[in-house]
Amino acid sequence: MTQPSTTLKPWNPGIPFYIGFGIVMLALTAPLPAWTTFIHMWRVEIAASVFLFSTLAYLTLNPHRLDLRLSKTEWRFIVLPLLVFIFWSGLSALWAPSWKSAIHHTLIWGEYLIFYLIFRYLLDNGRHFGRLLRLFALVLVVFAVLALFDFLSITAFGGNTSFRGRFAKYGEQIVTLLPLLLVFVLRTSGRTIYLGLTSVVLMWLLIYTTAGRVNWVLFGAVLISMAVLILAFARFRRYGPKFALAVVLIAAAPVPLFLFSLATSSAEVPILARLNDASGSEYSNNFRILMNSVSLQMLRSAPINGVGADNYGFQFNNFREHYALQHPEDPNLIYGEVGIAAHAHNEFMQIAAELGVTGAVIFLWFLAGIAIMSFRAIRNFRSVPLHAPAALIGLLMFLASSGVSAYSFRVMQNGLLFFFVLAVASKALLKRNERLETAASPRTSTARTRLVLAGGMVVCIALLVYTGIRLTSVIIATQANRQKDFESGDALFKAAAMFDDENPDCRRTLGMLLLKKKRYAEAIPWLEESIALGRGESTDFSYLASAFSLSGDDVAAEHTMAKAATLYPRSPFVLTRYGELLERNGKIDDSVAIFRKASAIDARAAATWRVMVTSGPKAVSDLAARDNSYLQVMELHPESSIYAVTTERYIRFPEEQRFSLIKISSE
Numbered sequence: 001m002t003q004p005s006t007t008l009k010p011w012n013p014g015i016p017f018y019i020g021f022g023i024v025m026l027a028l029t030a031p032l033p034a035w036t037t038f039i040h041m042w043r044v045e046i047a048a049s050v051f052l053f054s055t056l057a058y059l060t061l062n063p064h065r066l067d068l069r070l071s072k073t074e075w076r077f078i079v080l081p082l083l084v085f086i087f088w089s090g091l092s093a094l095w096a097p098s099w100k101s102a103i104h105h106t107l108i109w110g111e112y113l114i115f116y117l118i119f120r121y122l123l124d125n126g127r128h129f130g131r132l133l134r135l136f137a138l139v140l141v142v143f144a145v146l147a148l149f150d151f152l153s154i155t156a157f158g159g160n161t162s163f164r165g166r167f168a169k170y171g172e173q174i175v176t177l178l179p180l181l182l183v184f185v186l187r188t189s190g191r192t193i194y195l196g197l198t199s200v201v202l203m204w205l206l207i208y209t210t211a212g213r214v215n216w217v218l219f220g221a222v223l224i225s226m227a228v229l230i231l232a233f234a235r236f237r238r239y240g241p242k243f244a245l246a247v248v249l250i251a252a253a254p255v256p257l258f259l260f261s262l263a264t265s266s267a268e269v270p271i272l273a274r275l276n277d278a279s280g281s282e283y284s285n286n287f288r289i290l291m292n293s294v295s296l297q298m299l300r301s302a303p304i305n306g307v308g309a310d311n312y313g314f315q316f317n318n319f320r321e322h323y324a325l326q327h328p329e330d331p332n333l334i335y336g337e338v339g340i341a342a343h344a345h346n347e348f349m350q351i352a353a354e355l356g357v358t359g360a361v362i363f364l365w366f367l368a369g370i371a372i373m374s375f376r377a378i379r380n381f382r383s384v385p386l387h388a389p390a391a392l393i394g395l396l397m398f399l400a401s402s403g404v405s406a407y408s409f410r411v412m413q414n415g416l417l418f419f420f421v422l423a424v425a426s427k428a429l430l431k432r433n434e435r436l437e438t439a440a441s442p443r444t445s446t447a448r449t450r451l452v453l454a455g456g457m458v459v460c461i462a463l464l465v466y467t468g469i470r471l472t473s474v475i476i477a478t479q480a481n482r483q484k485d486f487e488s489g490d491a492l493f494k495a496a497a498m499f500d501d502e503n504p505d506c507r508r509t510l511g512m513l514l515l516k517k518k519r520y521a522e523a524i525p526w527l528e529e530s531i532a533l534g535r536g537e538s539t540d541f542s543y544l545a546s547a548f549s550l551s552g553d554d555v556a557a558e559h560t561m562a563k564a565a566t567l568y569p570r571s572p573f574v575l576t577r578y579g580e581l582l583e584r585n586g587k588i589d590d591s592v593a594i595f596r597k598a599s600a601i602d603a604r605a606a607a608t609w610r611v612m613v614t615s616g617p618k619a620v621s622d623l624a625a626r627d628n629s630y631l632q633v634m635e636l637h638p639e640s641s642i643y644a645v646t647t648e649r650y651i652r653f654p655e656e657q658r659f660s661l662i663k664i665s666s667e
Contacts, residue, residue, distance in 0.1 A: 008063055008064055008065040009064060009065060010064060010065045010066075010067055010125050010126075011059060011064035011065070011066060011121070011125070012125065012126050013055075013122070013128075017055065018131060018135055020051045020054065020055075021051060021135065022135055022138070022139060023047060023051070024044060024047040024048045024051050024413070024416070025044075025135070025136070025139040025413055025416070026139055026142060027043040027044045027046075027047040027048075027413075028043055028044065028413075029142070029143075029146070030043065033478070035471060035474045035475060035478060036474065036505075037467075037470045037471060037473075037474055037503075038313075038340075038470075038502070038503060038504055038505055038533075038534070039101075039310075039313040039314070039340070039342040039534070040101075040104060040310070040467070040470065041411065041412070042467045042470065042471050044411075044412040044413050045108070045412055045463060045467050046464065046467050046468075046471075048111060048115075048412060048416070049111065049460040049461075049463045049464045049467070050460075050464070052111060052114060052115070052456070052460050053457050053460035053461065053464070055118070056114075056453045056454075056456045056457045056460070057457060059453055060450050060453045060454065060457070063446060063449075063450075066121060066449060067121075067124070067125065068117060068120060068121045068124070069124075070120065070430075070431075071430055071431045073369075073372065073430045074369075074426050074430040074431065077365070077366070077368055077369030077372055077430075078116075078366065078369045078422070078426055078430070079113070079116075079117075081362055081363075081365040081366035081368075081369070082109070082112070082113045082116070082366060083113070084362050084365070085109060085359070085362045085363060085366065086106055086109045086110055086113065088355060088358060088359055088362055089102065089105050089106040089109060089309040089355065089359070090102065090103065090106040090309075092305065092306065092308045092309045092354070092355060092359075093106075093308070093309075095302075095305060095308060096307065096308020096309065096311045097307070097308060097311055097314060097315060098308065098310070098311050098314045098502060099308070100466065100502060101308070101309065101310035101311050101314060101502075102308045102309040102310060102311065103462070103466065104309075104310050104463070104466055105309035105310035105354075106309060107459055107462050107463040107466065108409075108412060108415070108463070109409075110456075110459040110463075111412075111459060111460065111463065112409070112415050112416070112419055114456045114459070115416055115419055115420075116419040116422065116423055119132070119419060119420050119423035119424075120423045120426065120427065123423055123424065123427045124427065129424065130184070132420060133177075133180055133181065133184055136173075136177055136417055136420065137177065137181055137184075137196075137199050138199075140170060140173060140174055140177065140199075140203055140206075141198075141199050141202050141203070143167060143170045143206060144170075144202040144203050144205060144206035145202065146167070147163060147166075147167040147170075147205075147206045147209055147210060148202070148205050148206070148209060150163035150167075150209075151163065151209040151257070152257075152260065155257075155260060155261050155264055156260075156264045163210075164209070164210040164211055164212075167206055167209075167210050168210040168212045168215065169407045169411055169414065170206060171206065171207045171210060171212050171214075171215030171218075171219075171401075172215070172398060172401045172405055172407050172408070172411075172414050173413070173414055173417045174203045174204075174206065174207060174215070174219070175207075175215060175218040175219055175221075175222055175394070175397040175398070175401065176394040176395070176397055176398040176401075176414075176417055176418060176421055177394060177417060177421065178200070178203065178219065178222045178394065178397075179222055179225070179226060179390035179391065179393040179394045179397075180387060180390050180391055180394060180421065180424065181196065181199065181200060181203075182200065182222075182226055182243070182246065182390065183386050183387045183390045184196055185197055185200065185242065185246060186230075186239040186242050186243060186386070187239075187386075193242070197245070197246055197249055200246055200249075200250065201249050201250060201253045204219065204250050204253055205253055205254070205257070207219050208253070208254050208257070209257070213281070213284075214401060214404050214405070215401075218397045218400060218401055221397065221400075222393060222394075222397060223247060223250070225393045226243065226390065226393070227243065227247075229386065229389055229390075230243055233381065235382075236386055239386075283335065286331075286332045286335055287332070287335040287336060287345075288345050288346070288404060289332050290330075290332040290333065290335050290336060291336075291341065291344050291345050291346065291349075292344070292346060292349055293323055293327070293330070293332070294316060294319050294320050294323050294341075294344075295312075295344045295346065295349040295350060295352070295353040296349075296353075297319045297320075297322050297323040298312070298315065298319045298353035298354075299352050299353050299356065299357075301319065301322070302356055303356055303357055304356045304357055304358055305355070305356040305358060305359075306352070306353055306354045306355040306356035306358075306359055307319075307353060307354055308354060309354050309355060309359075310354065311354055312341075312342070312343060312344055312350050312353060312354055313340060313341060313342035313343065313534055314502075314533065314534045315534075316340075316341040316342075316534070317341075317531075317534065317536040317567060320336070320341075320567055321563070321566050321567050324566055324567060324568075324569055325566060328569045329569075330570075331570065333568065333569055333570045334570035334571065334601070337537065337538045337568050337571050337573075337574070337638055338537055338538070338539070338638040338640060339537070340534065340535065340537075342406070342410075343406040343410050344406075345404060345405065345406045346402075346403055346404065346405075347402035347403070347405065347408040347409060347410070348360070348363070348402065348403060350410075351363050367399075369426075369430070370392070370395055370396075370399075370422075370425070372429075372430070373392055373425050373426070373429040373430060374392055376429045376430075377389045377392055377429055384428065384429070385428060387424065387428065388425065388428035388429055391421050391422075391424040391425035391428065392425055392429075394421045395418070395421055395422060395425060398414075398418050398421070469499065469500055470500050470502075470503065472499055472500075473496045473497075473499040473500030473503045473506060474496070474500075474503070474505070474506075476492055476495055476496035476499060476506075477492070477493060477496040477503070477505065477506035477509065479492055480492030480493045480495075480496060480506070480509075480510075481509065486513065486517060489513070490510065490513075493506050493507075493509065493510035493513075494510070497510070497526075497529075502533055503533070504529070504530040504531075504532075504533035504534055504535045505530070505535075507526045507527070507529045507530040507533070508526070508527065508530035508535055508540065510526045511523045511524075511525075511526030511527035511530060511543070511544075511547070512527075512543065514526065515527075515543065515546065515547050515550075515647070516647070516651075518550070518651065520547045520548075520550045520551035521551050523547045524544065524547045524548060524551065527540070527543055527544040527547055528544060531544065536567065537638075537640070538564055538567075538568050538571055538573060538574045538638065538641060539638065539640040539641050539643075539644045541560055541561060541563065541564035541567075541574070542561070542564070542573075542574075542577055542641060542644040542645065543644055543647070544560050545557040545558075545560040545561050545564075545577070545581065546644070546647060546648040546651075548560060549581070549648065550648065550651060550652070554581060554584055554585055555585060557581050558578070558581040558582060558584075558585055561574065561577050561578035561581055562578060564577075564578065565578045565594070570601055571601075572598045572601055572602045572605040572606040572609055573605075573609050573636070573637075573638065573641045575594050575595070575597055575598035575601070575606070576594075576595065576598050576606055576609035576610050576613060577609070577613055577645075578594055579591045579592075579594035579595045579598065579610075580610070580613045580614060582594060595610065603629070604629060604630065604631050605631060605636065605637070607629060607630055608620055608623075608624070608630045608631040608633075608635075608636060609636065609645075611623060611630065612633070612636065612642070612645055613645055616646070616649050616653065616656045617633045617642075617646060617649075617656070618656060620632070620633050621633060
């Protein structure tokens with residue numbers, strides 16, 4: 001991407017570029033409606049595509065000397081494997097059940113590569129390293145302040161802790177950027193150092209208040225790694241006092257939060273509360289084991305080519321069913337009954353499951369570039385600048401987090417920060433001792449440069465079109481929900497479904513509305529399509545079974561819950577619901593066996609669900625009041641299934657609503 005004419009000036013982006021990129025990274029804070037697209041997030045993707053398209057269009061219309069020269073090592077171990085990975089991802093659209101998702105994955109990684117090349121160019125031309133570092137730090141400080149405000153509000157006035165889930169994803173960005181930010185702090189003086197230290201402390205408080213165990217460990221690992229670098233090498237020891245000051249401030253920062261908690265509501269320390277949460281830790285660990293088991297099931301089904309890029313969420317339940325049939329007694333199958341398993345919580349397993357051994361090997365080729373950088377940093381430790389090993393530490397923290405995270409490259413802003421840090425490491429470690437080779441590299445023509453830029457713009461437009469279609473479907477469905485008359489809403493829901501044939505949510509909502517309108521036969525196909533497209537929670541199967549049963553087809557209802565029992569063989573709710581339908585269809589022996597299996601898993605839950613399904617919530621409340629072997633209604637899990645059961649019961653027995661706080665509308 002270079003220009004032959006010496007009259008052209010190098011591209012030197014100014015304030016508009018950094019404002020635009022800042023908007024991309026802060027896109028999740030935009031005051032927009034909560035339009036949620038299934039599995040794929042849209043805000044950052046749209047912002048990144050618009051920003052990148054505008055940048056490439058500007059460069060096309062205003063020629064500059066884009067003097068990007070990469071060493072052979074960088075081409076062979078960074079750029080080339082990324083190109084091959086993108087190609088293989090796109091090729092998987094030929095066999096992926098959702099070819100659109102495969103193209104989506106291809107476009108995201110295409111933009112990653114373009115951003116990487118832009119970062120590399122900027123790092124080679126001008127004083128852009130500091131500007132980019134400050135921009136990323138400022139963005140994370142904004143999120144840290146928002147998280148801290150939520151924490152203080154909840155501590156003072158009460159409320160749920162859902163803010164932790166909203167902000168935990170930024171912990172991965174923080175531990176990736178932190179080593180470079182610490183180097184910036186160590187090398188500065190005057191007021192700038194206080195701004196840097198404040199940024200570090202605020203980022204730590206985001207991690208502290210969101211209570212993510214992995215983020216805590218990785219934040220600590222960064223501090224330990226940087227301490228080793230500073231103490232082990234004499235030329236870095238002059239930074240020791242400043243680093244010690246940073247550590248002291250980090251250690252002291254949570255104390256005011258604890259005192260505030262003590263003065264308001266409780267003296268709960270997030271780290272201690274999280275570490276003492278044995279049940280939460282057990283759930284998290286065992287759920288990840290289940291995800292890995294299902295991922296391996298996917299890989300075994302298509303070991304060479306995988307199930308298709310970005311198809312994990314769409315295909316998860318299919319392979320969970322295959323796994324459950326082979327391992328029905330796996331205790332971890334009790335997990336994941338609620339929520340859509342969009343990601344594997346292990347980026348490397350997900351890449352292997354989606355792209356097979358071929359994709360995994362290509363990705364390992366890319367990781368070999370990072371390994372080469374690590375080797376060079378060790379070999380040349382006497383001369384490498386401190387920011388080089390710091391960037392490597394950040395990359396390793398990101399990759400470590402990717403092994404247990406649902407975010408990683410699947411959240412675009414995290415991927416963008418990773419490729420910035422990768423560009424920093426590449427510039428410092430892959431171009432060393434290769435200046436002659438770089439100087440001899442050929443220059444490309446203006447026409448070829450514009451062709452490359454045009455290709456990048458096509459990638460941006462394609463991702464905008466894909467995301468725009470998905471988002472438009474969600475907006476139409478949102479408008480349908482606001483309609484006062486059912487017929488107008490029905491037409492809009494069908495339009496949303498037609499606009500995006502992979503949107504399960506609008507199909508489920510329409511099916512539920514038809515069910516409550518007692519148009520059971522019409523509800524069935526919409527609920528079936530929703531499950532086929534990847535929803536498939538136990539509650540979804542229960543609603544579909546209700547639609548079949550209320551339409552007079554108890555056999556189809558039984559078959560529906562039989563499939564649910566295959567997916568969730570450790571769920572007392574599913575087994576009890578299935579057993580009741582078996583009993584209703586005269587299969588008494590099978591029903592008894594299923595009830596016995598549910599009781600073996602959780603006797604109180606199974607007994608309570610049985611009364612709930614056969615007699616309703618009032619009967620449960622009456623029994624629980626005098627018999628400790630039954631749970632209270634709202635102690636049942638999953639909670640959403642309580643409403644699934646009462647929906648059918650209140651349609652069959654509307655008089656039961658008079659005795660319950662759980663109400664549904666038949667309108």
